[in-house]
Amino acid sequence: MHDDLFSLPVDEQLTPYITRRRAGELPILVIAHPRVRAAVALQGAHLLAWQPGGARPVIWVSDKTQLISGKAIRGGVPICWPWFGPAGEPAHGFARTQPWALSAHDENDDCVVLTLSLSQNEQTLKIWPHPFTLFARFRFSADRCELELEAHGDFLSSGALHSYFAVEDIAGVTVSGLGQPYLDKVLDGAPGTSPDGTQRYTQRVDRIYTAPDACSVIRDEAGKRTLEIYHHYHSDVVTWNPGAALSCSMADMRNDGYRQFVCVETARIHQPLKSAAECPARLAVTLRIRPDAG
DSSP states (O other): OHHHHHTSOEEEEOSSSEEEEEETTEEEEEEEETTEEEEEETBTTEEEEEEETTSOOOBOBOTTOOOOTTSOOSBSBOEEOSOOGGGSSSTTOSGGGSBOEEEEEEEOSSEEEEEEEEEOOHHHHHHSOOOEEEEEEEEEESSOEEEEEEEEESEEEEEEEOOEEEOSOGGGEEEEOOOSEEEEGGGTTEEEEOTTSOEEOSSOEEEEESSOOSEEEEEETTTTEEEEEEEESOSEEEEEEOHHHHHHHOTTSOTTGGGGEEEEEEEEEEEEEEEBTTBOEEEEEEEEEOGGGO
16 A cells, blocks of 8 residues: 555645645545655544655555545554543544644655644544544654644543554564563453563564553564654553454454554553643654664
8 A cells, every 4th residue: 555655646736745635535645755755644643654765664554444534544553542442432532533634734855744633523522522632743754753642621531653563574573672561451451571571473462561661672573674663751552463363354454464564552541641721641652763774
């Protein structure tokens, strides 16, 4: 799907580097800058692609996902808010399937910046009775991708930046910097301990690490690439890969799709985000390819 996003017909040229296009039923913003390419769906303020110049794509999106209005996208960076997981309906909250608006943009020779916004509406108030305004800010450049979620209102919430990272083969992937204690969602939330704070993926993995470092590192041995994920305002880091059996049962993923990605998610789950007047809550992540790793 990645290359297809950049060959879609242009509906509107917003700036020299930003265009509005349509993928399936969804309007998307495509960034084609001399130093970086990226794409963001207006539904969910959903990051679909980030590719620094000369590098392979960093973000994974399933080529079987359906780009349908109101339906969650498999892959990219879904914004899970105002709850994570099955804490409410729909799972992972409503922010990822609501239409957001482009409220600001800027660009220069080094980067492109987008700001998208979402506020309460009749549909959201029926399932979560709180007025709110969300801002999702993206900054794309050749050496990093920054995403910040800012929540205004008066409420508690939880959430995650549910990042899917493209890898050559999950069998050769390790993620470090996760900390020691975790809750194992495969085992109904049973607590566990990782002696070295490192996760490998020999089978299905779904863990919430509750004392993570500020930076997680993905080492993709087969792909000969190292990614650094810097977490900001977080309390937890979630890592997930469905493994073979679950992947085969998912209609929006190829049977071997699990081999092509790993999720490392910046999250606030066990310490809720607190938004109050003049004091918005924030959750943010910075992605960077380690220069010596290609």
